[in-house]
Amino acid sequence: MPLTNFLFKQVDNSSLIVFRIIFGLLCFLESIGAIFTGWLNRTLIEPQFTFSxxxxxxxxxxxxxxxxxxxTIMGLFGLFIMLxxxxxxxxxxxxxxxxxxxLMQKSSYNNHYYLLILLSAIMIILPAHKNVSLDAKYNPSIKRIAMPNWCRYIFILQMFIVYTYGSIAKLYPDWLDTSVxxxxxxxxxxxFLVGNLLxxxxxxxxxxxxxxxxxxxxIPLFLYKxxxxxxxFASIFFHLFNSFVFQVGIFPYLSLAFALFFFEPKTIHRIFxxxxxxxxxxxxxxxxxxxxxxxVFTLYFTAQILLPLRQYVFPQSVLWTEEGHRMSWRMMLRSKxxxxxxxxxxxxxxxxxxxxxxxxLTPKQKRLASAKADVIWQFAQRLKNDYAKKGQDVSVFVNCKISVNGxxxxxxxxxxxxxxxxxxxxFKHSEWILPPKQDYFTR
Known part of the structure; x- marks a missing residue:
């Protein structure tokens, strides 16, 4: 079959080897950086509890x-991936x-956290250690200079889904009129320097x-020679700008690393x-x-395509309820x-x-417990359990108002x-979330 021949055709594996090195380094930096920037302390140590x-x-x-x-152990495994x-x-x-x-916390949710789960799981099955690795050094019998073609296209398809949904999600009035x-x-x-320009x-x-x-x-521009x-060059500008302005961790650099799979294997080999x-x-x-x-691949990518669409199953706007928001590549789309x-x-x-x-709650947790329905529900359950430990059976009520996009x-x-x-x-709409005014999302 043409598709089978295309997927299992052997190509030079330099791009995957270099990607493994960069990916492992970024995993190491993400893990150790969380310690030295204080993120770990603020997010998982200081709070009395986290919103799992x-x-x-x-x-x-x-x-x-x-x-x-x-x-630290997680960072070491990232280093081992690199090596x-x-x-x-x-x-x-x-x-x-x-x-x-x-899964431990939601107060510092970021799309690249979810993406990193998917990518690191994909990396498990890839033959990314078959060259320029300690494994290949200590066991030369595993050394290879080629890989199946699907090892490239699994990343290309994954990122096509991420970027396409990211683009589609921006096609709504508050983004188009630049209010967001x-x-x-x-x-x-x-x-500094760019503050006024922005x-x-x-x-x-x-x-x-x-x-x-x-x-x-x-992705289409990368695929077209x-x-x-x-x-x-557009990717370099876009991702470095995002890194500087929005400070979204390793995601911009991880995204740049995917360029390895679009260029000809000979080019990657010659450079690296x-x-x-x-x-x-x-x-x-x-x-x-x-x-x-x-x-397995068909089921995986079917799930990746369907997950972002689940927001349309719910009766109210995802901007309001956030039902179907996570794992849908809705990146930096609203202010709430x-x-x-x-x-x-x-x-x-x-x-x-x-x-x-x-x-x-910490200040960041307070913001979530004042605007996000699932966190509000979880905090109500926490209060119920805390009072139960004191021997009290209580009801929990919330008076809450929110503002979306100003x-x-x-x-x-x-x-x-x-x-x-x-x-x-x-999988079901929470009826205790009040609907917004009929004209709330019109300007």
Missing amino acids: FIGFEWLQPLPGNGMYFYY GYKYRFSAFMFTLLWTGTY MSILMTSKAHY QQEWMHYFLAYGGILFDGLI PTRKLAF LKRKPFYKGSEVIIPPYRKPMLI SGYALYYVIDKKSKEKTFINLDEY RDYIPFINPDTDLAAVKWSA
Whole structure:
């Protein structure tokens, strides 16, 4: 079959080897950087509790200095990936540990955290240690200079999905009229040299529409040889700009590394790995497990295509409820703020107690518990459990108003709903989320 021959055709593996080195280095820097920047302390150590993903409440940060050891070990596995040392085990362990820290908390959610789970899981199955690695040095019998063609295209397809959904999600009025970009740039006014420039209206239009065009066209431009270099230089500008202005961790540099899979293998070999023999053949090696492998890949990419579409199953706007928001590549699309008043009522004595959020939450957690429905529900469950430990059976109520993209603050949560008694469903709309005004999202 033509598709099978295309996927299993052998090509030089220099791009995958170089990507492994860069990927492992970035995994190491992400892990160790979390320690030295204070992110780990602020996010997983200082808080009394973290808002784990619903269903993973059992997954909690280690006590004491445990999370420092956790991140140090995770960083070492990233380093081992870079060096190609016990590669598959190291990639598996990094994926496991990173997935754990992703599910542990939601107060610092970032799309690249989810992307890193997917990529590190993909790396487990790739023969990225077959050359320029400690594994190949200590066991020369595994050394290879070629790889199946699918090893390139699995990354290309994954990033095509990421960028395409990122572009489509921006096609809504608040992005197109630059109101979102204006809000995002307001907090950058103090930046050295470029702060004033980022406040200009023309710059907002350039960034808003440039983001749509970049996300929507970058993969096709990379795939088309005459525009490949243009795409690469555009990527450098776009991702370095994002790194400086939005400070989104390793994601810009990881995205730049994907360019390795678009250029000709000979080019990558000549620039990075001249001493490695270059594979000049075009042999097709079809493994006996090709059918189950193709089934798994089909199921995986089907899930990747369908997950971002689940937002349309819910009756209200994802901008309002955020039902279907995560894992959908909705990157930096809106500005949301809110304020909430929590109180509990003892079912026996009918005594009402107002909750001081400062006694429970960090400033960042307070922002989430005042604007995001799932976090509001989780905090209500936390209050219920805390009072139960004191021997009190309580109801939990919330008066909450939110503002989306600078609009007026309007009621978000039904104040008459006892959130302590509500069950959570990830696949069904939460009826206690009030609908916005009919004309709320028009300008």
